[in-house]
Amino acid sequence: MAGNKAVFFDRDGTLMEEVHYCNDPANVRAFPVAAAALEKLRAAGWLNVIITNQSGIASGKISLQEYQTVEAELSRQLCRLVDAVYFCPDSPAAPTHRRKPGTGMIKEAVRDLGIDPARSWMVGDKGIDIECGRAAGCRTILVKTGYGTKHAGSAPDHFAEDIGQAAEIILANG
Numbered sequence: 001m002a003g004n005k006a007v008f009f010d011r012d013g014t015l016m017e018e019v020h021y022c023n024d025p026a027n028v029r030a031f032p033v034a035a036a037a038l039e040k041l042r043a044a045g046w047l048n049v050i051i052t053n054q055s056g057i058a059s060g061k062i063s064l065q066e067y068q069t070v071e072a073e074l075s076r077q078l079c080r081l082v083d084a085v086y087f088c089p090d091s092p093a094a095p096t097h098r099r100k101p102g103t104g105m106i107k108e109a110v111r112d113l114g115i116d117p118a119r120s121w122m123v124g125d126k127g128i129d130i131e132c133g134r135a136a137g138c139r140t141i142l143v144k145t146g147y148g149t150k151h152a153g154s155a156p157d158h159f160a161e162d163i164g165q166a167a168e169i170i171l172a173n174g
């Protein structure tokens with residue numbers, strides 16, 4: 001079952017509004033178009049997988065419990081249309097294979113969920129998301145939400161205004 005297709009999503013600035021070191025579920029705001037985008041992708045056979053760097057955990061700005069309450073609130077706002085979440089607590093001061101642009105989290109998802117990277121996409125608002133997706137063998141989309149307008153030089157396969165348009169691009173390209 002190594003042939004599943006997935007869309008790997010960055011979290012902050014891609015699925016929800018960018019909040020610096022979000023540690024409070026009250027500050028979680030999924031983009032209004034996000035749930036509908038995930039629903040369309042699921043209906044077309046894609047797994048929806050979040051791949052997120054959360055260095056605030058290593059630095060003590062976010063406790064693991066706070067991270068989990070934020071993740072649960074986002075899952076609720078996204079109508080439980082997220083199939084799996086992989087997060088990396090590691091500090092950028094000591095980069096690891098898991099921390100984006102490292103491909104460790106995608107590789108874990110590929111193994112756990114029987115995903116074929118060549119059939120899959122990575123969507124994010126930063127150059128590290130694009131670099132990670134490309135290195136993992138996925139097609140890539142840079143959204144303009146979050147930090148996206150500052151990362152236009154990251155050479156994604158496609159640009160999208162937001163997660164809604166990203167889903168349309170994926171559905172159109174298969």
Ligand SMILES: [Mg+2]
Nearest residue numbers: 010012013125
């Ligand atoms: Mg982001």
